[in-house]
Amino acid sequence: MRRRPAEALLIDFDGVLRQYDPDAYPGFEQRHGVAPSALLDSGLTWGRLLPAITGYWTRQQWLDEIAADTGASAEAVAEWDAYRGRIDGPVLEFVRAARAAGRKVALVTNATDDLRQDLARFGLEAEFDAVISSAELRTHKPTKEFFAAACQAVQTPPDRCLLVDDTDRHIRGARVAGLSAMRWSGPADLPYLRAALSL
Template sequence: MARERPTALLVDLDGVLRRWDPDNATRVESRYDLPSGVLYEIAMQWALLRPAVTGQLSHADWMVAVVDALAGPGRDRDRMRAAVDEWQADRGTVDPDVLAFVREARAAGVRVGLATNSTDLLDTDLVTLGLTEEVDVVVSSSTLGVHKPMKEYFQQACLAVDTLPAQVLFVDDEDRAIRGARVAGLSAYRWTGPDDLRYLRAALAV
């Protein structure tokens, strides 16, 4: 059976609408004599990340935990704090092609939600990136207390865009999120880069 044409769009922030400098962490690690990859390795440990993206731990306290993990024999805590601050100073950039697509979708009457696993720094980041007026709703895991790819997250996201799951198209760069969205009844497309926009425009008829 053919699916209904989507009338709402949920788009991921990190890796889709927001791009990160892949060399930022590497430069910081080199400057502070840290092992390559250690910043992400520590910060993305699920025991630290999950509380941060479900509102149980502030972004600031999350970064304190990263500093605590970095500091140790032979590493000065103040220096590690400076390294983490320098790493976190980069808040990414907006992908202009994705933003243009979001604007086209909204102009065509498609309701657009930003669907992201995020910390309580999200509102500040959206201001910094100039995105506060670019979507209809923001569906943040730290506000909901539940994260992608959980079914409950997508149920809440569909309520936020006031659209039935079968009429929602979700775009994300992570396979787990895509699978979770499909389990929840949404159409879901795995983002690989700007070449995907041709298909997405056709899917939404924009």
């Protein structure tokens, strides 16, 4: 039997809608004696990442822990953190097309406590029907509680929701929770996603 089109889009932020350019830190290591990748790797260590994305640490506490772990100066960490990426234009147009066609769209992301500030920085506050932040929810992808809250926020049953995310573990967790899910690999995925939403 042919699967019915999804009625709601749940879209990830980092790695899907927001991208980070690898050449955004020219001369950083020479100036500070530490590579940007070392700061990122430290921040993504689960013992530091989990309290940051579940709201138990502020973003500044997370940054302080990265500095303590790597020995980076406060100036280096501040410069690293000042670059907040860029919004992928075709993905944003896809979000807008989905909403224009009557599909509910939620931003669903593991984020630190400053997500709303980032959305304001990029002028994205009005681009979604709902924003589901792990720091605000106090639970993270891919827990069933996170996905249940996301589906409730768009008032759509899980089997009518489509998650787009760039992390395999989140895709698997969403499917366990009853959602359709597709791992994002780049703009070449957009035609399939438009078809999945009957756009």
